[in-house]
Amino acid sequence: MSVNMKNAGLILIILVCMLFISGCQGGGLTNRNVNEDYRTGTEGVIIDFVDNAPPSKIYAGDPMEVVVELNNKGAYPDTDSFVGKLEIYGFENAAINGEWDRGNTISPSLKGRSQYNREGGYATMTYRDRDGVRVPFNQDSYKTEIVVASCYKYKTIANPSVCIDPDPYKLVQEKKACEVKDQSLGSQGAPVAVDRIEQEIGADKIYFRIFVKNKGSGSVVIPDRYNSCPFDIGHEDINKVIVRAKLSHDASPSCTPQGTASEPLRLVNGEGMMFCTFSMPGSDSAYQSPLNIELDYVYSDSISKSIEIVNLK
Numbered sequence: 380m381s382v383n384m385k386n387a388g389l390i391l392i393i394l395v396c397m398l399f400i401s402g403c404q405g406g407g408l409t410n411r412n413v414n415e416d417y418r419t420g421t422e423g424v425i426i427d428f429v430d431n432a433p434p435s436k437i438y439a440g441d442p443m444e445v446v447v448e449l450n451n452k453g454a455y456p457d458t459d460s461f462v463g464k465l466e467i468y469g470f471e472n473a474a475i476n477g478e479w480d481r482g483n484t485i486s487p488s489l490k491g492r493s494q495y496n497r498e499g500g501y502a503t504m505t506y507r508d509r510d511g512v513r514v515p516f517n518q519d520s521y522k523t524e525i526v527v528a529s530c531y532k533y534k535t536i537a538n539p540s541v542c543i544d545p546d547p548y549k550l551v552q553e554k555k556a557c558e559v560k561d562q563s564l565g566s567q568g569a570p571v572a573v574d575r576i577e578q579e580i581g582a583d584k585i586y587f588r589i590f591v592k593n594k595g596s597g598s599v600v601i602p603d604r605y606n607s608c609p610f611d612i613g614h615e616d617i618n619k620v621i622v623r624a625k626l627s628h629d630a631s632p633s634c635t636p637q638g639t640a641s642e643p644l645r646l647v648n649g650e651g652m653m654f655c656t657f658s659m660p661g662s663d664s665a666y667q668s669p670l671n672i673e674l675d676y677v678y679s680d681s682i683s684k685s686i687e688i689v690n691l692k
Contacts, residue, residue: 417492418536418568421594422452423678424463424489426529429503433525439514439690443475445506447527447682451499454491454568455534461489463531466609467506470523473515474688477508485531492568514690521688528681530600530608535569535674539576541587543626544665547580555665570595571620573672574650585657589672591620593649597680601643605677612679619643621675622653627668628660 432446447465463485489500506527514521542557563575570593577588593599600608601619622638625631634655636642644651 415494417494417497418454419566420452420454420568421566421570421572423455423533423570423595423597424485424529424531424680425450425452426465426527426680426682428527428682428684433684433686435685436687436689437512439688440511442510443477443508443512445477445525445527447504447506449485449489449500449502449504449529451489451491451501453499453533453570454493455536456491457493459488459490461485461487461500461531462605463489463529465504466528466530467525468528468610469526469683471515471521473513474521474523475508475512475525476510477506480505480507485529512688514688517690519690519692521690522685524683524685526681526683528609528679529597530605530677530679532602532605533569533571533676533678535567535571535573535672537564537567537573537672538669539564539573539672540667541576541578541626541670542665543585543628543660543662543668544580545659545662547665557665557667566594569674570597570678571599571674571676573674576670583659585626585659587624587655587657587670589622589624589653589655591622591644591646591651591653591674593618593646595678595680597678599646600677600679601640602675602677603640608677609679609681618646618649618651619676620646620651623671623673623675624653624655625671626657626660629657632657 427448429446429448432444437443465483486502489502492499539562542559544559559578559580561577564573566572572592572594574590574592579586599618601616604616620643622644632655634653636644638644638653644653
């Protein structure tokens with residue numbers, strides 16, 4: 380065998396080894412990404428105008444498109460069950476009179492972020508005035524602010540690990556598996572978050588104060604007013620959240636407010652607190668347990684852009 384053939388064979392072996400090592404490293408990175416917590420951040424569905432759609436200036440008689448990008452940056456839903464819509468307003472029908480392609484309902488496939496999709500679902504929606512925009516009363520120009528509002532149903536899920544200690548005041552203290560303490564939670568991949576929890580242990584009851592906060596830029600609406608959002612919403616409909624809390628041994632605590640549709644948690648200045656009483660489990664020693672908290676609400680946000688329709692005379 381010639382020297383050149385030996386060198387070629389050696390190079391081939393080195394390349395194969397490099398590819399093998401690279402593949403193993405890549406797999407390690409993928410596994411680490413899968414294990415990372417994706418329920419973080421304080422965003423839900425982000426909406427934005429596509430550049431020059433609509434343009435800042437347009438001439439009377441020209442057709443117009445308003446193209447909106449939607450990106451679900453939160454962690455809900457994980458199935459094709461998204462419920463949401465867009466509304467457009469801020470102009471006279473005599474100037475702009477169009478319609479949404481395929482209606483104003485957002486696709487149910489706009490999933491949230493997950494272990495395997497770190498960017499979240501993406502979609503675009505288009506509103507068109509095909510007949511051409513107009514200047515009312517034949518003026519020189521018409522200036523207005525086009526507003527696009529989103530309304531969508533969303534859910535926040537928090538599962539902080541808490542300490543369940545059936546006998547915190549025992550005189551002879553053994554080494555315990557955990558310690559009862561308050562916790563700051565931060566965010567759960569949604570605009571409304573369980574901000575923190577405070578815990579107390581009584582003689583036969585466990586008490587939690589659950590603090591909820593609107594950390595996004597939009598408004599919170601009670602879920603049963605989704606069909607009226609964003610136009611026909613009153614003071615009694617906003618800043619209300621349905622809250623469900625449960626432990627593995629007690630799924631029906633007594634809470635004030637109840638957190639139900641008839642007695643939701645009200646947010647004041649974007650914050651609210653619910654006090655829940657749980658029963659004591661039949662256990663002799665302390666242990667860790669997830670406190671499952673779910674928040675249900677409608678979230679509404681909006682974007683706007685100034686445009687001018689110029690009348691060519």
